[in-house]
Amino acid sequence: MSFDWWTLSLQTINVIVLIWLLQRFFWRPVASIIAERRALADKTLADIKAESSKAAADLADIAATRAGFAAERAAILTAARADAAKSRAAQLAEAATQAAALEATAKARIAAEGDADAKAWGQRSADLGVDIARRLAARLDGPQVRAVFLDWLVAAIAALPEATRQAARAKTIPFDAVSATALDPAEQAHASEAIGAAFGGAVAVTYSIDPALIAGLELRGDHLIVGNSWQADLLKIQAELQHDRHG
Amino acid sequence: MISPLASTPLFYLGPVPITSGVATTWGIMLALTLGSVLVTRHLTLAPSKTQTVFELLVETVDTQIRETMAVPPEPYRAFIGTLFVFIFVANWCSLIPGVEPPTAHLETDAALALLVFLAVIRFGIRAGGLGGYLKTFATPSPIMIPLNIIESITRTFSLFIRLFGNVMSGVFMIAIVLSLAGLFVPVPLMALDMLIGAIQAYIFAVLAMVFISGAVGTEQPATAPPALLTRKGAP
Numbered sequence: 001m002s003f004d005w006w007t008l009s010l011q012t013i014n015v016i017v018l019i020w021l022l023q024r025f026f027w028r029p030v031a032s033i034i035a036e037r038r039a040l041a042d043k044t045l046a047d048i049k050a051e052s053s054k055a056a057a058d059l060a061d062i063a064a065t066r067a068g069f070a071a072e073r074a075a076i077l078t079a080a081r082a083d084a085a086k087s088r089a090a091q092l093a094e095a096a097t098q099a100a101a102l103e104a105t106a107k108a109r110i111a112a113e114g115d116a117d118a119k120a121w122g123q124r125s126a127d128l129g130v131d132i133a134r135r136l137a138a139r140l141d142g143p144q145v146r147a148v149f150l151d152w153l154v155a156a157i158a159a160l161p162e163a164t165r166q167a168a169r170a171k172t173i174p175f176d177a178v179s180a181t182a183l184d185p186a187e188q189a190h191a192s193e194a195i196g197a198a199f200g201g202a203v204a205v206t207y208s209i210d211p212a213l214i215a216g217l218e219l220r221g222d223h224l225i226v227g228n229s230w231q232a233d234l235l236k237i238q239a240e241l242q243h244d245r246h247g
Numbered sequence: 248m249i250s251p252l253a254s255t256p257l258f259y260l261g262p263v264p265i266t267s268g269v270a271t272t273w274g275i276m277l278a279l280t281l282g283s284v285l286v287t288r289h290l291t292l293a294p295s296k297t298q299t300v301f302e303l304l305v306e307t308v309d310t311q312i313r314e315t316m317a318v319p320p321e322p323y324r325a326f327i328g329t330l331f332v333f334i335f336v337a338n339w340c341s342l343i344p345g346v347e348p349p350t351a352h353l354e355t356d357a358a359l360a361l362l363v364f365l366a367v368i369r370f371g372i373r374a375g376g377l378g379g380y381l382k383t384f385a386t387p388s389p390i391m392i393p394l395n396i397i398e399s400i401t402r403t404f405s406l407f408i409r410l411f412g413n414v415m416s417g418v419f420m421i422a423i424v425l426s427l428a429g430l431f432v433p434v435p436l437m438a439l440d441m442l443i444g445a446i447q448a449y450i451f452a453v454l455a456m457v458f459i460s461g462a463v464g465t466e467q468p469a470t471a472p473p474a475l476l477t478r479k480g481a482p
Contacts, residue, residue: 002253004354006263011349011358014272018279018333023325026283030305031324033290033298040292 157198174204268349338444360407371462
């Protein structure tokens, strides 16, 4: 048996070189790809864990959001109810105000219409009364009635102020004595005499007819009119009635 | 008659004789290197079946280092893994007709054991410094220093003698049976020789890990094969 030291040296070097070669071309590349795959797997697992955590967090957020939805819904409902109650109260108040205004307006209109109706009915009543009185008075025309109206005319002239009567005496234009029916000459003479006496002196008097007087005897001059007829009385009564109704 | 244990030079490079073991080693180196280049040329994250096999080899070596030495495998992967692969391929070279395993020659096994001896020193110093490495000789007691020094040398001898004895005996046995019984009779013995070659490669690598682990100062893990430690003197 022999031992070759050259061979020992060569084999030692050969194995060292082989260790280096395999380290360079086999162990390191394969270990690198394994490490790379492991790192990728770890990263994938980490990503999955992160995604899982994120999903869990998202679920928690969704749950919180859903809980918030319920609270928000309750708050919105409460606010809506409050708004509705407020709006209803406002609408009721406005409706009450409008109803009060409409009621006041209606009352005022009803009152105005009542007044207008009352006025119209009063007017018609007065007109009817005057018409009735006119028709009744028209039946009373006669010598006795004309005499009474002459007396009332004389009394009215006598009641005039003295200055008025004096101015009437001084006038040259004759007074017009108007009657509803024609006076006969005797009545005219008697009337002229009585009127002159009432004025305190002779005055010129002409006579005319106005059926609108119904009955009576009126004296009309340039600046003086003495009303003395049913027509004048009725107009006076009608005016008083209207005045009383308006008052 | 030439001893079958002698290494016959094939040729000379100057004064250096090139034996068949060296030439076979060069062939193994070339084949392993080219194979490595071919395998690692198209590594992908989605591995092919071939890539998966070689990744399994790397993972197995890493697992063995981790379980035997209880240290991260990166610094030791290339050394331990290459020892195992080289011895494994060298032992199985006998399957090729006319090729004699380099590990059947004492020089190759001695070279491997010498590398383990040097690696123990290198990794021990790198792990704990020179002082830390020398302290490992004083465990468990300074009285043990001479014995530990002798042990570090004798275990190196036992390491390469074991490998040499197993491989060489297998080659001899097959050669003798082949010369006596004809062509197909040695086949079962060759299969046994393959098994022995694989086991010896594993034993050599594990013992290298155990020796380095002792120098590095890591605790001996429970997974270390205790039978291998108690049979250090046996072939």
